[in-house]
Amino acid sequence: MLTPGQYAQLWNGMLATVQILAGAFALGIFLSLVVGVGRLSDRRWVRGISFGFVEFARGISSIILLFIMVIAIPILLGDMIPWLRGRSVAVLGALALGVNMGGYGAEIIRGSILAIPKGQTEASIALNLNPTQRLRYVVLPQALRIILPPMGNLTIEILKGTALVSVVGGFDLMRATQNQIASMLARGAIGVTVLFVNVLVIYFILAQGVNALFRLAERALDRRFQQRPASKGVRIDATVGAETDG
């Protein structure tokens, strides 16, 4: 067990970790969608760029990408993109992790779109939906059910990746842990061991939390597929002309 003060510090670190994860997740989902759909574009150059992005983001090690993003990129591109200068390590780190997530996520999205039966696209062509509408109203809502489980696993991988931000000087749960090591060494190595067990458990709980959220989303989606709640549907009156409620 640790002292309340130590737990308070770990709590702050955990909040920082969750923030980095949230930023990386938002960017990651956005990139996944754009690049995943881009991989299936009719235009060759869009496919090419998307493929290049995916290969880069999946091929590079996240810790190396993090070093490049936090240390090299602001120097290299700071003149072109002034925004990069003076960004906090947390923001740049979330950027790197988001790119990383986008590469893997794009392949998840692409695979799920390909898994939707061809008849669905054909029916939406027969209804004269345009390509964007086909994707938005017909393909992606169905693909979502296939996307969720692997996306949940990917999010946990990114959660694990957030610990790397501490190595490039950002503040997170791992940094909050390291800040305490020096003072703890006085009490012997056992204390440090206990500290690390606590930190591992916190990461484990966070991962289970992410897992639970995705499970909930899956369940909600399954229910929607099977039956719609009456409030969202059409009220069926004796007369044919129906109206919506709510």
Add this chain to the structure above:
Amino acid sequence: MADDTPHTQQAVDEPSQEGGDAPAQPAFDLEVEQSHKWYRRPDVLVPVTLVVLGLSLLAIVPAPSGRFSSQFSPGREVSFGWDYFFHLLPQMLRGLYTTARATVLGFLIAATLGMVMAMLRRSQNRVVSLPTAFLIEFIRSTPILVQMFFAQVLVRSVDWLSLNPIVILFLVLGIHYATYASEAYRAGINSVPKGQWEAAVALNLDPVTKWTRIIIPQAIPNVLPTLGNYLVAAFKDAPIGDAVLSTAGVLFFANTIRAEDFRPVEPYLLIGVGFLLVSLPAAWLVRRLEAHIAYERG
């Protein structure tokens, strides 16, 4: 009756025949031929053998030792110079070699330990299977970076135990990826259709024959590409050891050079490029293997 039933050009799903059926009986005077196994095909066998040989070599031969030092005075006026970039190349390759070697050694542990974990997880005895399942989940869902710190602290706190940082690195890599490997094995074993298990019982095969002749040969094609993917993933995590344990891999190289010359752009971009030059072909090879085996499985 079916031949006259008109159909559209659209393929109507027909129940696909699952593999495993014996081919038609040959006439009596025909010799029984050895069935054609996917791993005997030269287009799979040759690259797999070459890769295994290469990896073994990597595991046996250590990198030349020595400090990283640029011995180059890059100017301060530009933020990127090609001459400096290429000057650093040989040392980067040395670091990359160390990283790759730690990966391979770590993955040897992962592949073996993973099998043990998978078996314990499958145990009928819940006292064995449940804690194993929990341990796998716990290790899988916590950062390898924290695990490395933890291992380092643990090793330091035990007086009689002194381990080389590189040994800690491949132990942690090995244990971390063993949990992934165990899930791959499990999925592979579960992918063998239930009918195959039942057939093995019906033929009254003993457990050893059942596993070595029926289950494992059918599970491997599913497991191999997944393991390959995890090998590449482990390679991407190996540089974390440089940051935590100061092992002399690519990232350690870049950090050292940066501290020496205060020119961070080139070393980090260089290791990024070096990394991609290894991981992209490796991932491509895994995909090729996957495609070949998938084709074979029909």
Add this chain to the structure above:
Amino acid sequence: MRTNVAEPDRNDVSDKGAASVRFRAVDKAFGALTVLEDLHLDVEPGERVVVIGPSGSGKTTILRVTMTLEHIDAGTIQIGGEQLYHEPTSAGTLKPASEKHIRKVRSNIGMVFQHFNLFPHMSAIENVMLAPIKVHGVSRDEAQHNGMELLAKVGLAEHANHTPGQLSGGQKQRVAIARALATSPSVMLFDEVTSALDPELVGDVLNVLRDIAEEGRTTMMLVTHEMGFAREIADRVLMFDKGRVVESGPPSQVLDNPQQERTRSFLGAVAEH
């Protein structure tokens, strides 16, 4: 996210009346396999044409190229006098049509599939309302009103809130027909709409088709194996084989008194079956 509504025929799901379909020298091949060869075919407005033929004869492809699910290799197709795959240039010649042009002409066509292809994540009424709202810019209320009328017409008003997973095959197909009718197409294509159904469910679907035929607001092209139904509903029957029309005429001729040997053997095989 704002939805872009299709440019053509906004707010136009009103009755446009039946339209003609004209094939001129249409070729279509899948690799080495020729499925349509120099096809010339005129379907007059309001006409009900049934296409029969053995599997692989290309009869489904006629419908699929009309719906632009497959694109033709050569020739032209006109819907209601407008080129489907081509646009007239200022010089008076034809050039390959833009996506926009194809969508404009295609909005006059509706199609019902063998395997229904209902959207599983939407209820029956949502399936029916989707195209009127998103493609034709009809208001939600109006789309819902029309949709419920259509569902009532196919006998499924009380199933409006059910998802396809909760419906039987015959019910699914009737929802699919209502969905196709929701934009009041001038040409309706029916691709073996009863072949995926259990025999006892076929009747309900055929009844709906009869109703549509009786109303006569749309041209109908049907591929079917229900010879009895074909005899009853068709103005004209086309016997199709190896990418070509072998025989064409009123059902009394093609089905009851075929002139071609190929037609006779095909009908014989179907009857045995």
